[in-house]
Amino acid sequence: KNEVEQSPQNLTAQEGEFITINCSYSVGISALHWLQQHPGGGIVSLFMLSSGKKKHGRLIATINIQEKHSSLHITASHPRDSAVYICAVIRAGNQFYFGTGTSLTVIP
Amino acid sequence: DAGVIQSPRHEVTEMGQEVTLRCKPISGHNSLFWYRQTMMRGLELLIYFNNNVPIDDSGMPEDRFSAKMPNASFSTLKIQPSEPRDSAVYFCASRGQAHYGYTFGSGTRLTVV
Numbered sequence: 655k656n657e658v659e660q661s662p663q664n665l666t667a668q669e670g671e672f673i674t675i676n677c678s679y680s681v682g683i684s685a686l687h688w689l690q691q692h693p694g695g696g697i698v699s700l701f702m703l704s705s706g707k708k709k710h711g712r713l714i715a716t717i718n719i720q721e722k723h724s725s726l727h728i729t730a731s732h733p734r735d736s737a738v739y740i741c742a743v744i745r746a747g748n749q750f751y752f753g754t755g756t757s758l759t760v761i762p
Numbered sequence: 763d764a765g766v767i768q769s770p771r772h773e774v775t776e777m778g779q780e781v782t783l784r785c786k787p788i789s790g791h792n793s794l795f796w797y798r799q800t801m802m803r804g805l806e807l808l809i810y811f812n813n814n815v816p817i818d819d820s821g822m823p824e825d826r827f828s829a830k831m832p833n834a835s836f837s838t839l840k841i842q843p844s845e846p847r848d849s850a851v852y853f854c855a856s857r858g859q860a861h862y863g864y865t866f867g868s869g870t871r872l873t874v875v
Contacts, residue, residue, distance in 0.1 A: 687863065689805075695871075697853060699863035740805060749818075750807040 657681050660741050660753035667760050673728040675756045677741035680722065688715050688726050689740040691755070697740075700726070731760045768854050768867035775874055780842040783870045786835055787856030795864065796829055796839050797853040805853075811837065844874045 658679045667673050677686070688700040701708050701715040703724075708715050712731075717724040728735055741753040767786040775781055787794045795810040809819040811831045819829070826845070831837040841848055851871050855864040 689866075695851060696868055697855075697866040699855075699865065702863040742805070750821075752805040752807075754804050 656754070657751040658741055658743055658753040660739075660756050662756060663754070664757045665759070667731050667758070669732060669760055669762050671731050671760075673731050673735075673758065673760075675726045675739050675741075675758070677724045677726070677753055678722060679724075679741075679743045679751070681743065681745055681751065683719075683722075683743040684746050685744045686717055686724050687742040687744070688724075689742060691738040691740060693737065700739075728758075733760045733762050736760050766854055766856050766865050766867035768852075768870050770870060771868065772871045773873070775844055775872070777845055777874055778843045779874075780840065781844045781848075781872060781874075783839040783841075783852050783854075783872070785837045785839070785854030785867060787837070787854070788858070788865055789835065791856035791858045791865070792834070793857040794831060794837050795855045795857070796837070797855065798850045799853065799869075800850045808839070808852075841872075844872075846874045849873050 661676045685702055685704045687702050690698045690700050703715055703717050712729045714727040736759050738755040738757050740755045743751050766788055769784045792813050796808040797805055798808055799805045806821055808821045809829045810817055814831045814834055827841055829839045849872055851869045853869045854867040857864045
């Protein structure tokens with residue numbers, strides 16, 4: 655059983671579409687991360703959040719602690735958003751759990 | 763700032779050899795993390811340091827793996843002896859204050875043949 659589940663596993667969208675990637679977890683956490691891994695392999699930390707919502711450019715991350723659920727939204731998607739998006743949670747005691755990632759392809 | 767610097771970028775070695783991966787965190791960051799990524803298991807945290815002190819090494823797969831952080835600007839991950847199943851991409855990341863996100867290095871792609 656995975657402590658962190660992401661959906662969908664794969665997602666293809668047309669340029670300009672609004673995209674939502676979901677992350678559900680089954681353990682109590684102190685924080686949740688959204689990571690972006692580009693086709694070349696580099697990893698970028700997008701957000702770290704423990705409550706509410708954060709926004710950076712066209713990216714928005716929300717978390718509902720009671721429902722143990724987080725979403726990553728991309729507005730006006732662009733081909734350069736094509737990447738794997740990974741959800742990771744941190745428990746008290748600094749245990750890390752990673753989702754298996756959502757592979758996003760944005761078609762021009 | 764040059765970001766988190768890892769070396770080498772690629773390493774191919776024979777089974778049984780010792781492998782040392784290196785990481786230079788961002789200056790001023792006080793937490794350093796070593797991750798491993800494989801197709802089968804995805805990303806896994808191996809070990810992390812706070813202020814050069816190892817805090818949690820429960821992710822280190824076995825005694826063949828060891829990590830050190832002799833000072834705030836340098837860390838190593840050593841595998842001895844290496845095995846083909848150690849083949850993976852190893853990422854180093856650093857973080858400043860606890861409420862900020864991580865900065866990842868470009869990774870070291872290790873192949874053990």
